[in-house]
Amino acid sequence: MPGPIDPRLWSRASATKTYMVAGVAVGTVTSVVLVAQAWLLAKLISTAFHLQGLPGDLNAVLPGSENAAYPLGGLAPSLGALGGIIAIRAVLMWFNSWLAHRSAARVKSQLRTDIIAARLASPHDATLTTGQLVQVVTKGLDNLDGYFGRYLPQLALAITVPAVVGTAILVTDWESTLVVILTLPLIPLFMILIGLATQAKMDRSWRTQSRLGNHFNDLVVGLPTLQAFGRAAAQRKGLKINEGNHRAQTMSTLRVSFLSGGVLELVATYSVALVAVPIGLQLAFGHMDLMTGLFVLILVPEVYLPVRQVGVHYHDSVDGITAAEEAFAAIDAGSHPASQTDPADPSPANPSPAGIIFDAVTVGYSENTVLDRHSENTVLDRHSENTVLDEFCEHIAPGEVVALVGPSGCGKSTALHVLMGFLTPASGTVHAGGMSLGDPRWRRQFAWVGQTPGMINGTVADNVRLGDPDASDDALQNALLRAGAGDMALGHHVGDGGEGLSAGERRRVAIARALLRVDAGSDWMILDEPTAGLDADTEASVIETLRGSGTGVLVVTHRPAVMEAADRVITMERAEDRMSEVAR
Ligand SMILES: Nc1ncnc2c1ncn2[C@@H]1O[C@H](COP(=O)(O)OP(=O)(O)OP(=O)(O)O)[C@@H](O)[C@H]1O
Numbered sequence: 001m002p003g004p005i006d007p008r009l010w011s012r013a014s015a016t017k018t019y020m021v022a023g024v025a026v027g028t029v030t031s032v033v034l035v036a037q038a039w040l041l042a043k044l045i046s047t048a049f050h051l052q053g054l055p056g057d058l059n060a061v062l063p064g065s066e067n068a069a070y071p072l073g074g075l076a077p078s079l080g081a082l083g084g085i086i087a088i089r090a091v092l093m094w095f096n097s098w099l100a101h102r103s104a105a106r107v108k109s110q111l112r113t114d115i116i117a118a119r120l121a122s123p124h125d126a127t128l129t130t131g132q133l134v135q136v137v138t139k140g141l142d143n144l145d146g147y148f149g150r151y152l153p154q155l156a157l158a159i160t161v162p163a164v165v166g167t168a169i170l171v172t173d174w175e176s177t178l179v180v181i182l183t184l185p186l187i188p189l190f191m192i193l194i195g196l197a198t199q200a201k202m203d204r205s206w207r208t209q210s211r212l213g214n215h216f217n218d219l220v221v222g223l224p225t226l227q228a229f230g231r232a233a234a235q236r237k238g239l240k241i242n243e244g245n246h247r248a249q250t251m252s253t254l255r256v257s258f259l260s261g262g263v264l265e266l267v268a269t270y271s272v273a274l275v276a277v278p279i280g281l282q283l284a285f286g287h288m289d290l291m292t293g294l295f296v297l298i299l300v301p302e303v304y305l306p307v308r309q310v311g312v313h314y315h316d317s318v319d320g321i322t323a324a325e326e327a328f329a330a331i332d333a334g335s336h337p338a339s340q341t342d343p344a345d346p347s348p349a350n351p352s353p354a355g356i357i358f359d360a361v362t363v364g365y366s367e368n369t370v371l372d373r374h375s376e377n378t379v380l381d382r383h384s385e386n387t388v389l390d391e392f393c394e395h396i397a398p399g400e401v402v403a404l405v406g407p408s409g410c411g412k413s414t415a416l417h418v419l420m421g422f423l424t425p426a427s428g429t430v431h432a433g434g435m436s437l438g439d440p441r442w443r444r445q446f447a448w449v450g451q452t453p454g455m456i457n458g459t460v461a462d463n464v465r466l467g468d469p470d471a472s473d474d475a476l477q478n479a480l481l482r483a484g485a486g487d488m489a490l491g492h493h494v495g496d497g498g499e500g501l502s503a504g505e506r507r508r509v510a511i512a513r514a515l516l517r518v519d520a521g522s523d524w525m526i527l528d529e530p531t532a533g534l535d536a537d538t539e540a541s542v543i544e545t546l547r548g549s550g551t552g553v554l555v556v557t558h559r560p561a562v563m564e565a566a567d568r569v570i571t572m573e574r575a576e577d578r579m580s581e582v583a584r
Pocket residue numbers: 126365366370388406407408409410411412413414415
């Protein structure tokens with residue numbers, strides 16, 4: 001069972017701290033107002049009884065002929081004060097709720113920014129799949145609304161109200177305080193027991209919800225393929241099963257939630273009865289005056305109420321903490337330093353004036369890194385059964401144009417991803433331009449063209465300008481020309497995922513933006529099959545541009561023309577076979 005506040009929320013989402021301090025302050029004022037309200041109410045009721053001659057003497061309470069003529073008129077000031085107190089409570093409640101929602105919005109915004117930053121730092125991290133990431137960033141973090149909006153305010157009240165109201169009861173009638181002290185811990189005790197049952201259910205519910213979301217996401221993305229193979233209708237069954245599981249999980253969690261409310265209600269009611277019976281007897285035997293009895297009786301349920309309400313909103317806390325855990329898992333996954341994995345590595349920090357050096361780099365994709373989103377080990381496991389790079393060593397000189405070739409699946413893209421800092425190797429070191437992988441300036445050295453280049457929704461100009469935000473339209477047009485896409489209009493619309501451009505056009509846009517980045521000062525172009533899908537003429541012009549860029553080029557390719565144009569071809573072999581090198 002999680003604690004009431006995830007320590008990371010406290011230390012890394014600063015709005016939480018501010019909110020809790022403000023929440024306790026508001027809670028304390030609310031408690032004082034509560035005591036004042038109970039006192040006024042007790043006074044009003046006891047006075048009303050006296051005024052009606054039940055059971056006291058009117059003149060003893062409100063002497064004077066005026067009151068005697070209009071007995072209840074004397075209550076007007078107290079009634080006015082009570083109205084004022086109720087208004088103050090309403091304002092305090094509104095203020096607390098406003099504060100809570102503001103804090104929730106700020107914490108969510110901070111966590112979303114951190115998650116996105118972490119994903120940008122480590123785009124190929126497998127701790128969370130894209131579907132899970134979307135789930136965490138959207139619906140997942142929305143679960144913090146209930147946590148901040150309902151659970152935390154209640155938690156603050158559960159601390160302040162028993163303390164302040166309990167003191168007021170102690171001063172008035174210590175025997176009732178004793179009963180309260182003995183019975184109050186029963187509520188948290190039952191809450192812990194119920195919480196243990198709820199936590200397991202919530203974990204299951206969250207997993208089912210994620211599975212349903214991912215399944216739906218996969219179906220939508222893969223719909224054209226499923227239709228082409230006539231399998232679209234067959235997916236209904238799987239979706240129905242997942243949806244049914246989700247419904248059953250939700251109902252089961254709700255059952256526990258409702259049951260927990262009922263149990264806590266029962267405990268609190270019996271506890272109040274234990275206080276009420278002795279007070280009733282004392283009143284009957286004249287050992288206590290009516291106002292004191294009423295004051296204590298009005299206050300006692302107020303001590304149990306906020307503690308009980310914490311239990312009622314406990315599922316908000318579980319939802320919120322689960323969402324926070326997911327968020328921090330995503331943030332921590334991205335914040336693994338893309339640095340050398342062996343701190344005792346004896347190799348020099350500045351091993352070469354420039355050049356790219358892979359030194360004994362080992363990478364394996366473990367099944368767990370893909371499937372277990374709670375895995376803390378996002379560094380790719382060297383002992384995995386699926387070792388892709390095994391002590392990969394290579395040195396590429398500054399300005400050299402190198403083609404990386406080899407059979408499909410031998411690890412060419414993986415090597416580039418390590419170089420770009422997208423993947424952290426299990427062991428080994430990478431240096432470039434005299435820097436170690438993980439240096440904050442690391443990625444500025446590279447202009448990147450991925451195998452499936454990422455496109456943003458906007459125009460061709462927006463996409464090319466990612467290479468250099470300050471580039472003029474002329475520079476964009478020139479870069480497109482050099483990338484073999486001189487005929488492409490800057491204003492051409494690009495939809496989600498590059499919609500509106502052919503695969504070849506996307507590659508040329510990606511090459512154009514890499515060229516802009518080179519113009520802005522990068523030393524290397526790192527390209528993953530940039531000419532796949534291009535016709536021979538365009539390919540020739542792209543090769544000419546790459547050679548003429550004046551930078552070092554490391555290009556993964558299957559195309560003979562690109563290999564021909566390279567200074568050197570590195571041939572990788574699959575799996576455990578050592579890499580061999582063919583110098584031209
Ligand atoms: N995220 C991942 N999780 C698990 N295995 C992966 C992942 N990415 C790649 N692999 C596996 O690692 C191996 C190397 O993949 P990589 O993409 O580096 O090969 P490649 O040589 O670039 O292939 P190609 O020429 O077909 O692009 C493949 O067997 C692939 O299945």
